[in-house]
Amino acid sequence: MWVLYSPVFGYMFTDRSYATHWICQTVIAGFICWKSQRQTDSRVVSECRYEMSSLSAFFVQIKFDDVHFYENCGGGSFGSVYRARWISQDKEVAVKKLLKIESEAEILSVLSHRNIIQFYGAILEAPNYGIVTEYAGGGSxxxxxxxxxxxxxxxxxxxxxxxxxxxxxxxxxxxxxxxxxxxxxxxxxxxxxxxxxxxxxxxxxxxxxxxxxxxxxxxxxxxxxxxxxxxxxxxxxxxxxxxxxxxxxxxxxxxxxxxxxxxxxxxxxxxxxxxxxxxxxxxxxxxxxxxxxxxxxxxxxxxxxxxxxxxxxxxxxxxxxxxxxxxxxxxxxxxxxxxxxxxRLKKLERDLSSKEQELKERERRLKMWERKLIEQSNTPLFLPVVAQISAESFYESKTEESNSSEMTCQITSSSNGEVEGMSLQAMMKGFGDMFALDMGGPVLHSGMQVNMQAKQNSSKSSSVREGRKINMALGMSNFNWSDDSD
CATH class of the missing domain: 1.10.510.10 (Transferase(Phosphotransferase) domain 1)
Structure with a gap:
């Protein structure tokens, strides 16, 4: 037992004749085209008949118990395909089981060509949805x-x-x-x-x-x-x-x-x-x-x-x-x-994978170095490289017709061993995080001098150049650093 299903009008036409199927399809589609006033061109009419999914799916509804399933003969897109027999028609068919009926039945229902698989109908009984087509005995x-x-x-x-x-x-x-x-x-x-x-x-x-x-x-x-x-x-x-x-x-x-x-x-x-x-x-x-x-x-x-x-x-x-x-x-x-x-392609892929691993390792190491830099920059400013930083280390100078004043500080290291750039950078980090120093390799001599300068804008101008030693407390911000060890 099978029926002709039309989602357009919500009911089914019972008839065993495929002629009735095509007559119903033609009449309904013709009515739709007349309503839309698109009768000027046969191609336009065809597009009108099938343009919307709700107006195009005219296919035979096959009962699930009218199909006897045999073996699984492969998988298609979105479903498995089985060899089966359509009992009422005594016909060998292929049934593609689906989770739901979507566009495939709609598309197949409007196709008819010697080199396109013939569509017989669809099983619409949840959860046993399926598409029924002719069976090709030669396989894929x-x-x-x-x-x-x-x-x-x-x-x-x-x-x-x-x-x-x-x-x-x-x-x-x-x-x-x-x-x-x-x-x-x-x-x-x-x-x-x-x-x-x-x-x-x-x-x-x-x-x-x-x-x-x-x-x-x-x-x-x-x-x-x-x-x-x-x-x-x-x-x-x-x-x-x-x-x-x-x-x-x-x-x-x-x-x-x-x-x-x-x-x-x-x-x-x-x-x-x-x-x-x-x-x-x-x-x-x-x-x-x-x-x-x-x-x-x-x-x-x-x-x-x-x-x-x-x-x-x-x-x-x-x-x-x-x-x-x-x-x-x-x-x-x-x-x-x-x-x-x-x-060649496999080697190219292997090389790519190797480079990808190298890049990942490089990224990992950079992140590790960055983390260590952050950790060291947060350590207190009590490092071997620091010898004497006192109030007497600061000098003030003023220049004629200048709207700025600057302050310099000279640090002398008393270390007799290696002074690593990382330690010096950590020390300088404490002075406002204003400059990233790249020391390169370790410094191999003692008595290293580092000049610090702090510039401060001023609205006043002075007419004489003077320099004198001043007493001031050590601040931790607005310092520019330069390495004069060379």
């Missing part, structure tokens, strides 16, 4: 490329699959009722049917383009465009970047950035502009297409319309089959190039 493209069967791939298969993925993505960007940006295109999200047709699936990270162009961090780093990694505003060409990685996977049958952690890949792609290694013997037309897909500037990447034109042109190249087949079947000759790049 990622698994296929890791199997022994992939070793027999030739140009024909690579070209066919490259075209199928590009057609599916072109539909999402340009031909669907509303533009959809996938944002998580990768070989794990492309499935292989029993008759070897590729279908794009897992729209958990996807968004209607009209809803927002500023995306949160989603996807898997080796396939992610730089702007997606940085959570910058995105366009459909972020999918172009990911497509280039999937094409690289089909040609090399290697894991992109194998052995590197996700955040390491993110840093290399964004900060170092690193890209996957294209072996030197890779056919030039494929190499050029991948490089165009990986351009840093999103606007400079090709749209899927142009990718399809490029692939069509390549299929007419009489020399390409021999070049491509030779490349595919002689992996031992060029795989070392990929390995060498991976080793």
């Amino acid at each position: 493209l990622y698994d296929y490329l890791s199997s022994a069967e992939s070793e027999e791939m030739d140009l024909g298969q690579v070209m066919t699959w490259a075209m199928e993925i590009a057609k599916g993505m072109h539909y999402l960007h340009s031909e669907a009722p509303v533009k959809v940006i996938h944002r998580d295109l990768k070989s794990r999200n492309v499935v292989v049917t029993a008759d070897k047709v590729l279908k794009i699936c897992d729209f958990g990270a996807s968004r209607f383009h009209s809803h927002t162009t500023h995306m949160s961090l989603v996807g898997t780093f080796p396939w992610m465009a730089p702007e997606v990694i940085q959570s910058l505003p995105v366009s459909e060409t972020c999918d172009t970047y990911s497509y280039g990685v999937v094409l690289w996977e089909m040609l090399t049958r290697e894991i992109p950035f194998k052995g590197l952690e996700g955040l390491q890949v993110a840093w290399l792609v964004v900060e170092k502009s690193e890209r996957l290694t294209i072996p030197s013997s890779c056919p030039a037309s494929f190499a050029e297409l991948m490089r165009k897909c990986w351009v840093t500037e999103p606007k400079e990447r090709p749209m899927f319309k142009h990718i399809l034109i490029t692939l069509e042109s390549m299929s007419n190249d009489s020399k390409l089959p021999e070049q491509c087949n030779s490349f595919l079947h002689n992996k031992a000759e060029w795989s070392c190039e990929i390995e060498a790049t991976l080793e």
Whole structure:
């Protein structure tokens, strides 16, 4: 038993005919478009029909007890995927279990293309939410490329699959009722049917383009465009970047950035502009297409319309089959190039980690020195370097036509040993913390003299120069220090 669910009007249409489903969808959407007076252009009408999430989700509601679950066949974005049987329809299906139904069912409900996974309906019974789609018996493209069967791939298969993925993505960007940006295109999200047709699936990270162009961090780093990694505003060409990685996977049958952690890949792609290694013997037309897909500037990447034109042109190249087949079947000759790049990137990452540790150690030591300086600056002014500081040590001088007076003090050290700059600095710290003295190495002689000067503004001017010894108490503020030991 299944029913047609429409969140627009809050009730369900019971019918077994898919024709009724589409009739209801068309009538309701037509009414919405009429109300909004957007009937001037068929494209505008389509956008109107699906622009708001509350007006676009028309899908079959499948009862939870109408589904018999088999094994877990993998994980998608935000949920696990199970092989199952839709009992009432006697149909093998894939069910993606979710914590809640969000945009994925809404997006799938408006899509229909040979290279997009077919959507059957959704389970809306809490807490057993799920999305029900067709089941692809061949597994994911990622698994296929890791199997022994992939070793027999030739140009024909690579070209066919490259075209199928590009057609599916072109539909999402340009031909669907509303533009959809996938944002998580990768070989794990492309499935292989029993008759070897590729279908794009897992729209958990996807968004209607009209809803927002500023995306949160989603996807898997080796396939992610730089702007997606940085959570910058995105366009459909972020999918172009990911497509280039999937094409690289089909040609090399290697894991992109194998052995590197996700955040390491993110840093290399964004900060170092690193890209996957294209072996030197890779056919030039494929190499050029991948490089165009990986351009840093999103606007400079090709749209899927142009990718399809490029692939069509390549299929007419009489020399390409021999070049491509030779490349595919002689992996031992060029795989070392990929390995060498991976080793270089790993070394770069190790060097970075080492430098990071050095910087952390340097920061730790600087903080320790700073703490010791503070501790020493707070110690009393009774240090070996201090010999005699008395009232008679101070002199006053006045200069003609000067609005200031200054006071000097000469300190003579009686120490016969080493006097460390740190101790002297701690002593001087007590005089108002006005000057940081860098003594360099230890002072190796006794009798060191340090001149202190205290300047004080005065509103009076004197007309004679005079100097005399005065008696005054020792103050602890407004002193400028200079080292005259040299």
